[in-house]
Amino acid sequence: MVTAKTIGFDRFGDVDVFEERTGEIALNSTNNVLVKVKKVGINPVEAFVRSGKMSRSAAPAQFHVLGNEVVGEVVKLYDNASNLSIGDNVIVKPGAGGYADYLTTNARNVFKVPAEMPLDFAAGFSATASTAYWALYGGFYDLKKGDTLAVVGASGSVGNFVVQLAKSFDVTIIALASAHNEAYLKESGANVFIDYRDSDAVAAYANKADFVVDASLFNKGEKVALQLVKEGGTYLGMTTLPQDTLGKNVKVVFLSRTPAMTNAVVMPFLFKFYEEHGLTLKIAETLPLTVAGVQEAHRLIVSDRAAGKIILTTED
Ligand SMILES: NC(=O)c1ccc[n+]([C@@H]2O[C@H](COP(=O)([O-])OP(=O)(O)OC[C@H]3O[C@@H](n4cnc5c(N)ncnc54)[C@H](OP(=O)(O)O)[C@@H]3O)[C@@H](O)[C@H]2O)c1
Known part of the structure; x- marks a missing residue:
């Protein structure tokens, strides 16, 4: 068991819906990797979800924690059920749950950060470059x-x-x-x-x-x-x-996704492309992974900001 801090919302609305909560998380055979979050890339769709524009319900079914572009460190494994090791820096694409200091997920959502790849790039590229890949190869x-x-x-x-x-x-x-x-x-x-x-x-x-x-x-x-x-x-x-x-x-x-459009297809392609041709990512802003940082990130998404990715970080 680990005590995790998460930043989420239990009602739709403006950025003031975000709050921090603390809870126990544990590994099991499904969520078999525990990751200490270092950086999270922000995606514009997250502002849509927070505002409720993507929901038919009046409120989220439960406390909703966004965040699908995560970089962190593997701190625990369930039954060593993967080829990961404690201490690995990894890219995590959990679907949601990234605005947190710790998260558990299945190993199929976790990819080792290539040795030569900077962590800011790793945090900001995985969902967006995957979308770009499917636009061209889908x-x-x-x-x-x-x-x-x-x-x-x-x-x-x-x-x-x-x-x-x-x-x-x-x-x-x-x-x-x-x-x-x-x-x-x-x-x-x-x-x-x-x-x-x-x-x-x-x-x-x-x-x-x-x-x-x-x-x-x-x-x-x-x-x-x-x-x-x-x-x-x-x-x-x-x-x-x-x-x-x-x-x-x-x-x-x-650009809708089919079951065949998996991370297992796109991530190895992107790693190889990065190694052979290089890829770059412009970072517009790095903010702390706190309630205030998340609120500012969501304000910036819809503003006329400079080009580039917004990254949240747990590091000073
Ligand atoms: N379907 C999917 O699977 C999927 C996945 C990921 C993202 N998305 C969606 O894809 C979109 C882009 O995401 P992103 O992360 O790349 O966003 P982003 O980094 O915020 O980029 C937004 C782009 O929109 C341009 N733009 C803003 N206003 C415009 C206007 N009036 N006319 C033309 N261009 C305008 C901006 O250009 P300037 O800054 O140069 O003005 C910028 O190039 C979002 O709507 C997101 O929700 C969909």
């Missing part, structure tokens, strides 16, 4: 040599990994983001940069993309994305899907 559109790929929200955590992973295809990459992110996106591998607020620049590339990945925050860039996709092309949404396609004959697909 069967929504098969990129072919010579295609044009447009990425809306290319300065964001997911969109930027789409750009970086797409470099290994022989395609033209159009990246859309705020003007101040142009240099960052050219460095990431974009062939063309468009400021999504510049309607003339957007119009110049209208109907040019075979495949548009809309990784804009809460689909705010949906209209721009639909302008870029050509007749017969594919639009991939991540938050919601468009009600209409501006009158175009466009295939509209949502």
